[in-house]
Amino acid sequence: SNCETNIDDCLSDPCQNGGTCEDGINSYSCQCLPGFEGDYCEDNRDECALNVCVHYQNCHDLIGDYECECEAGWSGKNCDEEIDECASSPCLNGASCKDRVNGFDCTCPPGFTGETCQTDIDECESNPCLNGGTCSDGVNNYVCECGEDYMGIICEEEYDACASNPCQNSASCIPSLGPQDFYCECIPGFEGLYCSNNINDCFDVTCSDGKVCYDMVNSYECRCPEGFTGENCSINIDECESNPCLNGGECHDGMANYSCVCPPGYTGHNCEEDVNECELLRPCVNGICENTNGSYQCYCRPGFSGDHCNLEFDECLSRPCRNSGTCINRINGYECVCQPGFTGTDCDIDIDECASAPCQNNATCYDGIATFTCECLPGFTDKLCSTNIDECESDPCMNEGVCTDGINQYTCNCSDTGFKGPQCEINIDDCESSPCQHGSTCSDLVKDYECLCYNGYA
Template sequence: MFLIFCTLHPSASKQCQHQIVSVYHDDPGDIRVDWSVESDLCLSYQECYGISGDINFLPQLCPIEIQPGDRLFLLPPTPNDFQAIYAANVSQENFVSCSFQNISTDQRLTPSAVSVPLQVPAKFLPAGQVAYFIQLPSSIFATCEFGLRLRVLVKTVDCGRNLRSGLCSGRGECVSGWLEEQYYCECAQNYTGPYCEEFNGCSFQPCSYGGTCVDLTLGDISEEFLCICPEHLTGPTCQVIEGSCISDHKCVNGNCRNASSNSHVCECNSGFSGVFCDENIDECLSNPCLFGATCRDKISGYDCTCPEQYIGTRCEEVKNYCDQMPCLNNGTCFSFFGGHNCTCSAGFSGRDCSMNIDDCSSVPCQNNGTCQDLVNMFRCICSPGYTGSLCTTDIDECLSSPCKENSTCKDHVNGFTCECLPGWTGPLCDVDISECDSNPCLNNGECVEENNGYTCICPPGLFGGLVCEVPLHNCSFQPCLHNGTCNVVDDVTYSCDCTERYTGENCQVFIPFCAENNCSDDSVCVEEESGYSCNCSAGFEGRFCEVNIDDCRNNSCKNGASCMDRVDGFTCRCPSGFVGANCDVDFNECSSRPCMNGGSCLDVVDGYLCLCLAGFEGIACEVDVEECASSPCLNGGSCTDEVNGYSCDCGIGDYINYNIQRL
């Protein structure tokens, strides 16, 4: 059984893959095609057939070619494609246009859509014809227009089968090329004929120097031939020159030797050949350069361009890559076929040992120390407060006993603190504390410094106690508000002297600033912490809103208009020809259609112009031109004015209306 599988992969577009030459097989084969838009779709004629063609091309499945007797199977899509097979054999016209018109029941491969593999009946695959199949409309999503259509070429066979020797007389292969409609014989060397039945006596090309070989005997065993030699050559194989060496010497790069009284041969110098020694021998034809080297021919010699791995005249030596000393920084080189390896000295790496290994890559320095990379080592530059090769040791700043007056030292990272005894302060506990600096006396008591202590002198009659904390009078409770001053009247009674803008027994009443203000009548007085402000109405400004804002200062009026200031606004007096709030609109005097009798109106600034039709004039084309005013009618003819012309009535007599004209 011969099987052919068309493996179709999902893709938006692809170049179809075809065998350039296919060989005929005796046993029928099974050809399977995925009937799915997720299969091998080609979107252009070039993609489908490998050649240029119809530009108005609908997508289709990659076309296939089979031989007589092959079985064609259409495979259903996978279940998640929501598709099934519902195909028909159609004409080329219906195939190209995806038309479903006039398709009979006999043309359908199945009566209805199926979801199982479907063998195409043999009657739809006749030898020597192209079969066309398209998907018919059904409940599935994919249709012919989306690419569900297939072109199948069924080739004929003309390879002369022989019961004894088989196809092509047993001396060739039965083959066919892509887009070829027939299998034919491709003969083995030395055989020819439609079915490779004849041996070719000229197959060994016995005639030299351009001689033409003629096979003398038909059949499959004779080797007789005749050489028809070029001019000046003779002999069975055209290797002898006519004439003697004396009279007809034609040797270019060699010596002449007589072969007979009327013929000679040329004995060529090294590096030359040919009947006249006029051909440079291509020493590269013998493939002297080894291992795939490129050969360049010279006269009587050659040069070899060797592959990277070889050296020598013929590239016969394996290259020693260490000769160029590629390993740097005292690295050791080891050559091998196709390259070399370097064993690097300590501290270096890389193919050629050029890279200094970063010994800081492991971040060896602790506590934010900075690592400095060296050759095969590193150095740590420690952050303040640390020491050691890896900055792991915290420096004890208390070792130098920096704290004074018997205070206690506590070590920290890059520093220390001193815990001072009573009466001392400062970073090093070397400053004698002034107990009055903390203002220990309350209620305006006076602090008097003493040895390792203090005494408070309290306000007389108001406060007492160690730090003046005990009230002795009503004024001691500071009844006067808002920084008012309390005055002692007797042992119990007091009076308050209030600060500005406050009044009342205890200075508790605030006198508003807006009670007396200079804001204009249309503004609003706003109280503030230390005064008042005026909130102006629209169109006014100034401290007291006394200034009417000049709204004309921005000169918003256009086209030379004059500006009149108003309260919170302005008015523009427009010159003739302009309108609008800012006089920025050119008034179209033509809008009233002033031009009469078909005249065209042309708007200009502050006016218009009328372009009158022939026969009219005036500012508005209102005047009909009087053409009879110039008395154009001769010999007493009567003139009648008309629009853009006149007519003459000559009366009965010897004159005719020659002078009738229209302007």
């Protein structure tokens, strides 16, 4: 009745296709689902009109969506992803694959052909073998099996049994019609099918004077045994005469040989090899080893000495610690343990005990060895001058005066005592003001006075 109620314009469900209605004042608005538009969400939006498909044949509009029908060789929601036809490894027999749009190309290795290199090329197809040879195909090659009258890679040569030079030691190869196809004509001194055996001309030969028979080619020679010479082979040859031992090695002659006794640092049959003591012995304990001819040299690390760097150098020998400090030897150094009152690497610095200002109340500090002395100002005492001397301790105030301590002094409060003076030692003269009248005599007391009156007065 008072027009206070807003009419809900959404009650009639004006929004179509699942749109959400929002009520206003004498109006409404529709919030459409994806794929719809219009005041009432009545129109299906054509997503294909946005040209979202790239490599496509057709675009199919759907409700709130679209579907791209891709060209061959493309995939993906928008047909923008090229299909890799090489991903399935279509090329065979070790061929390499190169991808292209909607296809692939195979580069075949030698001996194969075909779209996917699946076919082995038949190298025998061209009949390469001559003179009736039989061809056997292989991968990128072939083998010819020749008849008995031919030879060569393609059976192009008439068979020659002597072509491979089967006869040895300068023998002559003679072709024949026998099962061997050839025979070898040996020169004097050799025998065997291929003339490979040297005839032993020493067979049944006896040499005189202890000599030994040495077989030659088609002859022999009688010689002394190795290590001996002379007409009767009685002289032992001195193999040490040529000084074969090197680097000072000592030579010992033997029977047809010698031996070398090498000096330290060398080895080998003739003492020709330098011993690497650095690798073999590792002699430098605390140093670096350098190999030299026949020896070695140790270079010691700091703090060590000796031929093998095995001696630790005692840095305390020079007594570096001063002021009775105790020296502790370290590797390549030392450490000083200082007496009280000293510091520094060598205990050469006297610690200033006054540096921390230990003396209080403006006292003067005098540094000592591991100690200090405070000279106090008047009124202070103890080691650090921290205690104010109580000048009231001796009760200087007399006649019940109250003492107040100060610095190097005191004051006496004589109030209400009847006395005065620095120590309340003076009795105040109460008669000084002439309190007695009519000529009477005043007698001073403590905090009082007494008048001696004449007769007739009181």
